[in-house]
Amino acid sequence: MASKCCLALSIAFFSVPLPALEALNEQALSEVTGQAQGLRYTSEFDASVDTISYIDDDGLDGGSVGEITLSPVRVYTQTNRPVQVDLEVRDVNGEKALVFTNRDLPVELEIASISINGDSLGGYGQGNFQIGSGDSVITYLYAGGHDGNGLTLDLDIPASMSYETWYEDEGTRLTTTVDFGDPYDSAGGGLFLDDISFDLESDGLRMGLPTTSGGNINFYNVRVGDDVLNSLALRNVALQSGSYLMIKNARGADEYGLEFDASIAAGSSLDFVYIAGEVDDNYLTSDIYELSASVSALSDLQVNGLRMNVDGERGLVFDFDSSEAGSGASANVLVENITMLRSDQVASIPDATRESLSIGTMDVQLNISDNSYLQVQGH
Numbered sequence: 084m085a086s087k088c089c090l091a092l093s094i095a096f097f098s099v100p101l102p103a104l105e106a107l108n109e110q111a112l113s114e115v116t117g118q119a120q121g122l123r124y125t126s127e128f129d130a131s132v133d134t135i136s137y138i139d140d141d142g143l144d145g146g147s148v149g150e151i152t153l154s155p156v157r158v159y160t161q162t163n164r165p166v167q168v169d170l171e172v173r174d175v176n177g178e179k180a181l182v183f184t185n186r187d188l189p190v191e192l193e194i195a196s197i198s199i200n201g202d203s204l205g206g207y208g209q210g211n212f213q214i215g216s217g218d219s220v221i222t223y224l225y226a227g228g229h230d231g232n233g234l235t236l237d238l239d240i241p242a243s244m245s246y247e248t249w250y251e252d253e254g255t256r257l258t259t260t261v262d263f264g265d266p267y268d269s270a271g272g273g274l275f276l277d278d279i280s281f282d283l284e285s286d287g288l289r290m291g292l293p294t295t296s297g298g299n300i301n302f303y304n305v306r307v308g309d310d311v312l313n314s315l316a317l318r319n320v321a322l323q324s325g326s327y328l329m330i331k332n333a334r335g336a337d338e339y340g341l342e343f344d345a346s347i348a349a350g351s352s353l354d355f356v357y358i359a360g361e362v363d364d365n366y367l368t369s370d371i372y373e374l375s376a377s378v379s380a381l382s383d384l385q386v387n388g389l390r391m392n393v394d395g396e397r398g399l400v401f402d403f404d405s406s407e408a409g410s411g412a413s414a415n416v417l418v419e420n421i422t423m424l425r426s427d428q429v430a431s432i433p434d435a436t437r438e439s440l441s442i443g444t445m446d447v448q449l450n451i452s453d454n455s456y457l458q459v460q461g462h
Contacts, residue, residue, distance in 0.1 A: 298320045
């Protein structure tokens with residue numbers, strides 16, 4: 084009798100429609116806690132390298148061998164603050180892309196000494212990365228490149244991200260805080276670097292510079308020790324499509340070093356801001372002054388035949404290949420809307436009024452000849 088009752092209940096149970104047993108759609112699945120979307124890497128580490136050296140075996144014209152040395156180098160995570168990276172595959176612009184998501188970047192870099200031929204130029208480091216709660220740095224990597232045969236990288240930096248970078252020489256440390264926020268718009272800021280491409284071509288490695296439609300990079304509180312000198316900012320950064328950097332080997336078998344060509348596309352622009360006064364959480368005060376100017380490229384900024392090499396006598400040398408036709412640099416740059424205002428006035432004065440306060444406009448035709456050079460050496 085009991086078995087007959089169970090059979091009857093079973094027939095009744097399976098004979099009625101049960102939505103709960105229907106297959107979940109993708110949206111429902113994505114909302115299920117614990118639903119796997121990719122891989123997550125979590126790591127704490129402390130890595131040190133005693134010496135990293137780049138050696139120019141040929142020297143300059145058969146002279147002394149040139150060498151750049153980093154010693155020692157340490158890369159590590161902060162204690163009890165691991166690096167956590169989410170990795171997944173997504174569709175990006177019709178392409179399958181590897182997507183890396185970093186919600187925290189607790190990575191510290193320290194280079195105690197950067198030396199040229201044994202003469203130290205000082206040390207360098209960066210760290211104290213901060214990203215606001217709920218924000219993340221997202222990197223998109225997919226096939227593409229300039230001509231479809233390379234790689235393309237997109238990088239999304241949130242406005243809440245900041246870090247410190249420093250240079251130290253003979254016990255004196257110069258430090259600045261790099262920040263991507265907008266002090267005049269809490270919902271603005273950040274920087275999206277779109278379409279950074281990498282292609283191997285017959286001349287060398289072509290790196291397509293990113294396209295940006297606005298974004299900020301602030302260098303706050305440049306300071307020696309605790310004494311603040313000033314701050315700088317690049318705001319409303321807009322790089323046009325077509326800008327690139329070409330990295331090439333030296334032209335001849337008997338030549339040395341690396342050679343660079345570069346182009347910044349016409350129409351690229353930014354606002355350059357010099358900031359006097361210490362910057363803190365309250366940026367809009369009567370204690371902070373801005374000297375700002377809008378800078379735009381009226382023509383392509385061209386650099387051709389720029390060489391870099393380590394000279395045994397002169398240190399790190401940048402010059403131009405005079406044997407290459409058209410080597411040198413040229414640009415037509417417009418500098419306008421040059422104003423000097425307190426930061427609290429910048430926030431309250433309309434753009435049209437600010438333009439009327441401009442102290443002038445400069446139209447600069449820049450040409451750097453192929454006999455120009457720059458050398459950097461220890462002292």
